[in-house]
Amino acid sequence: MTLFQQELLAGWGAPSASGAFSRLAPLPKVCLVLGFLILTVSFGRRAWCGCTLFAVVPYLLARAGGVSPVVLLRRASLALPFVLCAGAANLFFDREPVAVGAGLTLPGGVVSFWVLIAKTLAATGMVLLLAAVTSISGISGALVRLRVPCILILQIQLLCRYLLLTAEEARNLCNACLLRNPGCRIVPVRDWGTLCGRLFLRSVERANAVYRAMQCRLFHAGEPLPPGDTGTAGEWCGVGALLLVFVFLRWSLA
Incomplete structure (x- = not known):
């Protein structure tokens, strides 16, 4: 277990990576993360509601994986300075009003800026969660299965x-x-x-x-890597159902 995994699992009373999400085989978890990332980046620059909801998902799954959401959020927020530098110009150049509620409008630059932050927290948090509850050998075996x-x-x-x-x-x-x-x-x-x-x-x-x-120890770079566990049918059903929920939320909140 790496120092990063130990820190995530030690905070705020999370005893160990013994939750339901952590017990999944690496391949279903990698497929879930890939599907979540694709759906997250597919939101438009004004879809603030859907991006906000997706930004909360990794930290809800963190509890299911025995990981501290607070520590995970603190780690994910390290990517925000790069996003702030990239998206700050939207605040000055995009002045088109956007309706965000009943009788409430905000400049388009503010909305797109928040969408960029929410996408960063969602994508970074999900990747860090995968790294916290899955070993590098497990992720490598799942990538071998994915060709x-x-x-x-x-x-x-x-x-x-x-x-x-x-x-x-x-x-x-x-x-x-x-x-x-x-x-x-x-x-x-x-x-x-x-x-x-x-x-x-x-x-x-x-x-x-x-x-x-x-x-x-007879390491050779040309040798094929061993494939990982494919997971049980129940795990794939659970992951598939969760992905269907994400797809439904993506298209209903676009």
Whole structure:
């Protein structure tokens, strides 16, 4: 279990990933997430009601998966600064009034801006929820079942592994820097360049050591990856029913 999964499962009284959503096989969960993402991005730029409802869905499913919705929302909100920079121009250029209720109208820029935020919270929250309740090997096995190219799945596995290594090395460098400067609470800006260069060299060295260890265990990139569990008929019925509900909400709230 990764540190990210431990944090999500530890918050606000969530004992473990033992909910109904967590017990699903990886393949039905991946198909559910893919269907949800497609329906989420298919909303128009003025469909504020449907996007708002879809933005709540991942955090409702989080409770069913034994995950803290508060921690999940905090993690998903890290993507909002990028969205704010991309959609802030709508507030100034789109002045067309849009009816949002009985006798209430708002500028189109405000509505489209909220739709963009809601889509971000919905998509990011659902992907993070999948990562919290499913191991990377389970997701990889589901992608094999979906006929995703093996080289792409392998890149995803190695990326997840090496990102953790880079984060660990960054934490060690920051701790070492602060221990050598007891009066500093943060790393001084003048040391950022040196630390980034050192982080790159240590990450490459650590990654090479990991790859050599994998080769010693007879790892070969050309070998096909094992497929994951397909899930039971009951799981597929539940996922299919949930997707039908999402489709109905998508077309009724468009």
